[in-house]
Amino acid sequence: MPGKLGVALTEACDKFANQEAICGGLDPLTYSGLAKRARRIADLLKAGGLAANEPVHVAVSNASLDVAAFLGVWQAGGVVVPLHRTTPAAAAAKIQAKTQARYLVDMRATASGAASELSEIDSAPPPFREQMRDAAFVIFTSGSTGSPKGVVVSHNAFHGKIEQIDRLLKFQAGDSTLLVLNITFSFGIWISLLTLLRGGKLVMLEKYEPALFLQTLIDRRIKRVGMVPTMMRVLFSQPQLAPLMDQLVHQDSLRQVLIGGESLGHSLASAIRQRFCGTQLIDIYGLTETSTCDFFSFPEDYARYPGCIGRPSPQVAFRIVDGDDTEVDGDDVGELQISSPYLMNGYLDEPELSAAAFSGPWFKTGDLARRVAGSVVEIMGRKKELISRGGNKVTPVEIEQLLCSHPAVAAAMAIGLPDAVLGERIHVLVVPRNGAAFEIKGMEQFLKDKLEKFKQPDVYYVREELPLGRTGKADRGQLKFMIESGQVTPIITI
Numbered sequence: 001m002p003g004k005l006g007v008a009l010t011e012a013c014d015k016f017a018n019q020e021a022i023c024g025g026l027d028p029l030t031y032s033g034l035a036k037r038a039r040r041i042a043d044l045l046k047a048g049g050l051a052a053n054e055p056v057h058v059a060v061s062n063a064s065l066d067v068a069a070f071l072g073v074w075q076a077g078g079v080v081v082p083l084h085r086t087t088p089a090a091a092a093a094k095i096q097a098k099t100q101a102r103y104l105v106d107m108r109a110t111a112s113g114a115a116s117e118l119s120e121i122d123s124a125p126p127p128f129r130e131q132m133r134d135a136a137f138v139i140f141t142s143g144s145t146g147s148p149k150g151v152v153v154s155h156n157a158f159h160g161k162i163e164q165i166d167r168l169l170k171f172q173a174g175d176s177t178l179l180v181l182n183i184t185f186s187f188g189i190w191i192s193l194l195t196l197l198r199g200g201k202l203v204m205l206e207k208y209e210p211a212l213f214l215q216t217l218i219d220r221r222i223k224r225v226g227m228v229p230t231m232m233r234v235l236f237s238q239p240q241l242a243p244l245m246d247q248l249v250h251q252d253s254l255r256q257v258l259i260g261g262e263s264l265g266h267s268l269a270s271a272i273r274q275r276f277c278g279t280q281l282i283d284i285y286g287l288t289e290t291s292t293c294d295f296f297s298f299p300e301d302y303a304r305y306p307g308c309i310g311r312p313s314p315q316v317a318f319r320i321v322d323g324d325d326t327e328v329d330g331d332d333v334g335e336l337q338i339s340s341p342y343l344m345n346g347y348l349d350e351p352e353l354s355a356a357a358f359s360g361p362w363f364k365t366g367d368l369a370r371r372v373a374g375s376v377v378e379i380m381g382r383k384k385e386l387i388s389r390g391g392n393k394v395t396p397v398e399i400e401q402l403l404c405s406h407p408a409v410a411a412a413m414a415i416g417l418p419d420a421v422l423g424e425r426i427h428v429l430v431v432p433r434n435g436a437a438f439e440i441k442g443m444e445q446f447l448k449d450k451l452e453k454f455k456q457p458d459v460y461y462v463r464e465e466l467p468l469g470r471t472g473k474a475d476r477g478q479l480k481f482m483i484e485s486g487q488v489t490p491i492i493t494i
């Protein structure tokens with residue numbers, strides 16, 4: 001029996017049968033075509049004896065048939081485990097060892113000569129786990145160190161959160177959405193599903209190429225797009241793209257840019273609003289564990305609360321607590337915790353880790369935050385990313401935002417690395433704007449009156465782009481690895 005997402009998407013396929021559902025790649029699909037391809041996968045899985053709530057790996061490449069595979073797994077009563085087809089074999093094997101999945105769905109397999117889209121990757125059926133009851137997905141987080149965690153998200157939770165998201169964003173039939181986010185990423189998944197549940201058109205690109213991205217926005221007259229901030233930084237770092245951006249702005253068809261997945265920052269937000277002046281920029285904060293989209297920052301709050309993540313979405317409650325799990329006073333900084341009906345079932349087969357992620361009904365985000373006014377919240381950094389320099393606690397975000405306010409800096413990342421004397425020293429990577437020369441002395445003078453001495457960077461690196469993790473987000477863990485392995489060379493050590 002398919003869960004809520006499977007039922008709802010099947011109903012959408014019936015309702016909008018003759019309309020174009022997904023395009024942009026090799027296999028454009030109408031809604032009836034989407035349903036037909038999904039039924040084939042469901043029939044194959046049922047014939048293979050798939051049990052209710054059994055995990056099924058799906059090889060995805062941001063193509064229309066990936067969505068058909070998701071729906072087919074749900075129609076067969078299974079749980080989707082999305083893995084990008086470029087995932088290294090060793091990493092995929094580790095994930096399979098966790099899920100114990102028997103089947104892999106690869107919608108491109110027959111094009112490569114395979115007899116079927118379904119292949120067996122293990123002969124033994126997995127054990128029933130209670131936390132998999134009503135599960136829609138197991139989404140493996142892109143942790144930069146250690147073993148990946150499988151976040152188990154239920155149909156009720158994800159479908160419920162999508163409905164709340166739509167109360168704010170109001171997707172409509174016929175709306176066109178451009179997808180450049182991976183659908184192994186919860187952000188990419190919900191924006192795809194909500195578009196289709198409302199009878200919209202999903203235009204999918206397999207990867208983010210800035211010129212193609214802009215041309216697609218123009219040619220397809222896209223109404224809405226979801227992005228991570230790094231994608232915007234790349235756009236702004238390539239001046240040759242200015243004519244395409246001008247054409248897009250003049251066409252005035254793009255109504256919403258939904259941005260999330262990492263900190264947006266006030267300077268980048270201001271640059272986006274100025275460049276795309278007729279488009280609504282909406283900053284979104286959320287986690288896979290909470291079914292995403294817990295806070296929204298809309299244009300009406302930009303001027304009053306710059307740099308904030310906005311207000312909680314419907315049915316989401318929050319609190320900010322100190323190290324003793326006691327709510328902080330006023331605008332004091334503490335850990336942001338979230339409670340809602342849409343939280344994860346837990347981390348797959350990790351009961352201790354799952355229990356540690358909660359304080360009663362509250363999910364511990366690990367993000368440091370402060371209440372700015374009423375229900376408006378500002379993120380100050382990651383709890384585990386706090387830099388302890390000489391006994392002083394420093395949030396990387398504060399340093400990064402100031403660096404990015406310098407006219408010669410397009411992007412920046414700060415981390416703490418061990419130091420025998422100070423405990424940790426502050427290392428920063430700077431991406432110059434449009435190839436501008438980066439001058440250390442000038443930056444030191446710029447920061448001198450803006451940052452306390454103990455927050456001043458100790459070591460600088462310069463690179464053309466920030467290091468990215470597997471979901472395309474800027475990744476501090478990757479920077480740490482690059483520094484420790486000698487892949488980047490410091491330009492000054494104070």
